[in-house]
Amino acid sequence: xxxxxxxxxxxxxxxxxxxxxxxxxxxxxETAVLPTAVLSTQTDGFEDIFVExxxxxxxxxxxxxxxxxxxxxxxxxxxxxxxxEIETVRYAASRFSSFLLVDPVMGxxxxxxxxxxxxxxxxxxxxxxxxxxxxxxxxxxxxxxxMDDGFSKQGPGAIKDQISVLRSLGxxxxxxxxxxxxxxxxxxxxxxxxxxxxxxxxxxxxSYPGSGDLFASLLFGLIVKGGSFFGxxxxxxxxxxxxxxxxxxLKRERRLxxxxxxxxxxxxxxxx
Numbered sequence: 001x002x003x004x005x006x007x008x009x010x011x012x013x014x015x016x017x018x019x020x021x022x023x024x025x026x027x028x029x030e031t032a033v034l035p036t037a038v039l040s041t042q043t044d045g046f047e048d049i050f051v052e053x054x055x056x057x058x059x060x061x062x063x064x065x066x067x068x069x070x071x072x073x074x075x076x077x078x079x080x081x082x083x084x085e086i087e088t089v090r091y092a093a094s095r096f097s098s099f100l101l102v103d104p105v106m107g108x109x110x111x112x113x114x115x116x117x118x119x120x121x122x123x124x125x126x127x128x129x130x131x132x133x134x135x136x137x138x139x140x141x142x143x144x145x146x147m148d149d150g151f152s153k154q155g156p157g158a159i160k161d162q163i164s165v166l167r168s169l170g171x172x173x174x175x176x177x178x179x180x181x182x183x184x185x186x187x188x189x190x191x192x193x194x195x196x197x198x199x200x201x202x203x204x205x206x207s208y209p210g211s212g213d214l215f216a217s218l219l220f221g222l223i224v225k226g227g228s229f230f231g232x233x234x235x236x237x238x239x240x241x242x243x244x245x246x247x248x249x250l251k252r253e254r255r256l257x258x259x260x261x262x263x264x265x266x267x268x269x270x271x272x
Contacts, residue, residue: 016042035058134166
């Protein structure tokens with residue numbers, strides 16, 4: 001079992017590859033990496049960030065992978081530092097694997113991340129159309145669908161309408177994470193070819209960078225290992241919520257990102 005993770009590397013604070021790698025390895029999934037950018041820190045809560053686009057390196061690395069005759073059981077893409085990288089990710093997915101999960105990292109809390117351009121958001125649609133599974137958060141789902149609800153709380157009808165538009169883009173399965181619910185709390189709304197299910201959880205009134213990476217990594221790893229789609233969404237929701245709760249309880253500084261240590265044993269115990 002081997003996969004390719006296409007994400008950035010933040011040298012300080014937990015997010016992207018510093019979350020993706022340990023989680024997938026804890027699930028027993030051998031993971032190769034294709035870095036899209038190197039950053040001095042993760043982007044949320046820090047200023048004067050150094051960012052180096054790794055697009056040229058990505059192309060050279062993929063050429064060496066081809067020479068080695070590599071193939072993967074899945075490709076999982078996250079943060080991309082430029083619109084040009086999207087075509088490279090599409091090529092990597094078509095060349096090395098038949099399964100692609102796209103986490104269309106663009107923004108959160110109604111705003112774009114500071115390193116994300118409008119051009120990249122526009123081009124992200126072309127990658128989403130090629131995906132087997134997508135995991136946008138509520139903000140990213142609005143960007144993809146153009147259905148801006150101004151962060152109003154959502155009921156079943158509004159969620160169903162948004163998923164209908166996302167389905168029309170191509171992905172047969174997906175999850176919208178962090179939806180504020182009229183019924184109270186938050187929810188992850190998942191769909192497959194036939195059904196929509198809502199996984200509700202408490203609003204802990206705090207968010208940590210990297211929590212979306214944790215959720216998508218768990219979902220991706222469990223699916224690749226043969227888990228049912230909705231069962232995998234349920235496990236990923238429970239573990240991610242536990243990580244946020246533990247980080248809050250231990251008074252983790254928000255900008256340092258999600259804490260993994262409190263949940264790693266739980267991942268191994270429940271998932272293997």
